[in-house]
Each structure stands twice: as C-alpha cells, then as structure tokens.
Amino acid sequence: MRVPFVKMHGLGNDFVVLDAREQALPTLAPAIVRALADRHEGIGCDQLILLEPSDTASAAMRIFNRDGSEVESCGNANRAVGVLLGQPARVATKGGMVELRPDADGIAVTLDPPRFDWDAIPLAYAMDTLTLPLGWEELEQPAAVNVGNPHVVFFVEDNDAVPLERLGPIIETDSVFPHKINVNVATVEDRKTIRLRVWERGAGLTRACGTGACATAVAAMRRGLADRAVTVHLPGGALSIAWREDGHIVMTGPATEAYRGSFEWDDYA
Numbered sequence: 113m114r115v116p117f118v119k120m121h122g123l124g125n126d127f128v129v130l131d132a133r134e135q136a137l138p139t140l141a142p143a144i145v146r147a148l149a150d151r152h153e154g155i156g157c158d159q160l161i162l163l164e165p166s167d168t169a170s171a172a173m174r175i176f177n178r179d180g181s182e183v184e185s186c187g188n189a190n191r192a193v194g195v196l197l198g199q200p201a202r203v204a205t206k207g208g209m210v211e212l213r214p215d216a217d218g219i220a221v222t223l224d225p226p227r228f229d230w231d232a233i234p235l236a237y238a239m240d241t242l243t244l245p246l247g248w249e250e251l252e253q254p255a256a257v258n259v260g261n262p263h264v265v266f267f268v269e270d271n272d273a274v275p276l277e278r279l280g281p282i283i284e285t286d287s288v289f290p291h292k293i294n295v296n297v298a299t300v301e302d303r304k305t306i307r308l309r310v311w312e313r314g315a316g317l318t319r320a321c322g323t324g325a326c327a328t329a330v331a332a333m334r335r336g337l338a339d340r341a342v343t344v345h346l347p348g349g350a351l352s353i354a355w356r357e358d359g360h361i362v363m364t365g366p367a368t369e370a371y372r373g374s375f376e377w378d379d380y381a
C-alpha cells in the first residue's frame with residue numbers, strides 16, 4: 113500500500129503528517145514510527161502526526177515521538193495541522209481539545225488551562241510544583257506544568273551555557289517523573305521576553321517546542337517574572353504566548369509545509 117505524507121515544520125520542529133480521515137491506516141506500531149521518523153531519503157521527523165476522523169471535532173490528532181511513544185500534545189504540530197486545515201478548526205488530542213485559527217502571524221492555537229497539581233504533572237509524590245525541591249547538578253528547583261503534556265522549567269542566568277544534551281536525558285528519565293518529562297531551560301530577558309531551549313521527551317533536542325514555550329511562559333508568570341503575554345525565543349524562531357484571564361493559553365506563530373511525498377507501507381512494517 114502506497115501512503116501519502118506531508119512534511120511540515122513549526123519553527124524547525126519537523127513532522128511527517130499522515131491523513132487517515134478518509135481512509136484508515138494499519139496500526140502505527142512503535143517500530144514503524146521509529147522507522148518513519150529516522151531521517152533518510154526524504155522522510156524523517158521529530159514527531160509523526162496522524163489525523164483521524166472525530167465525532168466532536170474537525171479531526172482527531174495523534175502524536176508520536178520519534179522514539180515511537182504516543183504522547184498527548186504537540187504545540188508546533190497543532191499549528192502545522194492548522195496550516196493544513198486552512199480554516200478555523202477544533203482538533204481533539206489526548207491532551208485536550210485545541211482550537212486553531214489562521215491569523216496574520218500564522219496560526220493561533222488555544223489550549224486548555226494548564227494544570228499544576230503534583231499528580232496531574234504527574235510527579236511520583238506530592239510536592240510544590242511552583243518550586244520542586246529537586247536538582248540535577250547546576251539545574252535546580254524547576255517549576256512543573258502540564259499543558260496537555262508534562263514539562264519542567266528551569267530558570268537560569270544563561271540558558272545557552274547549560275549542557276542540555278547531557279542533563280536533558282538524565283532529567284527526562286528520572287523516576288520522580290513516572291511518565292517521563294520534557295525539560296525546558298529558560299532565561300528571562302525582561303517581563304515580555306524569554307529565551308528557551310528544550311530537551312523533548314522521546315525526541316531529544318529540537319529547534320522549537322510549542323508546548324515547552326507555553327509551559328515556560330506560564331511558569332514565568334506564576335513566579336511573577338513575566339507579564340501575561342510574552343515572546344518566547346527558541347533556536348528555530350519566536351512564538352507569542354498569552355495566558356488569558358479565563359485560564360486558556362493562546363500560542364501564535366508560523367508553520368510551513370515543506371513538501372509532499374509517499375512511501376510503501378510494507379517497507380516499514
């Protein structure tokens with residue numbers, strides 16, 4: 113069976129998007145996801161995105177990290193799907209319902225309110241999620257936020273100086289995070305500007321992480337370090353993040369279709 117795909121980017125965080133809204137696909141086993149995510153011959157990605165029909169939304173969106181794990185949420189892929197759908201839409205994810213709206217700066221994505229209870233992150237045992245009493249070498253006392261998926265956010269003097277490729281996987285897989293964790297290191301430049309690098313659970317260092325930007329902005333606001341609307345600068349570009357008074361987060365930024373292709377399912381099954 114020949115399967116078409118669309119290659120998309122959200123600030124350099126890249127996706128292979130499969131569309132099963134009209135025609136179902138066989139099960140995406142972890143080994144197939146890993147093979148499709150492996151970068152070779154015009155295919156490969158940080159996350160594989162599967163669109164399916166939904167009774168309650170324009171589409172259901174399933175998200176698979178490049179290691180094969182299925183996860184709840186992906187901010188940059190939300191915007192990529194917004195570009196593909198091309199009109200205001202509601203998309204159902206395992207992390208909640210997201211609203212997508214094209215606007216002058218790309219796609220505006222409205223996410224459900226973030227969660228801060230320790231068992232909603234989830235953490236292995238009760239602690240204050242605004243300041244976890246934990247540390248890994250120079251990275252200490254992160255905030256924890258669930259924005260559909262789980263994040264810790266470390267605020268540091270200079271996030272470029274943090275050896276994230278070494279500490280990221282150690283923190284991601286620490287047993288205090290029973291579902292593993294996305295690891296954000298952020299530097300607050302001023303009340304409206306944050307610099308961010310992210311070690312993504314199941315994907316490693318990426319050029320940008322939309323949910324990481326949302327989690328970081330909300331953590332900075334909760335700590336009184338930032339206003340309710342900020343620009344988050346990632347290696348791949350900038351996102352605008354607003355935390356509305358009604359609790360919803362709005363992330364706005366670009367996404368791009370790179371190219372379309374197809375692959376033979378049996379070559380990966």
Ligand SMILES: N[C@@H](CCC[C@H](N)C(=O)O)C(=O)O
Pocket residue numbers: 125159177183184185186187188189261262294312313314315318320321322323324
């Ligand atoms: N790149 C994403 C996040 C993808 C999922 C994440 N790695 C997880 O495991 O939760 C984004 O833009 O938010």
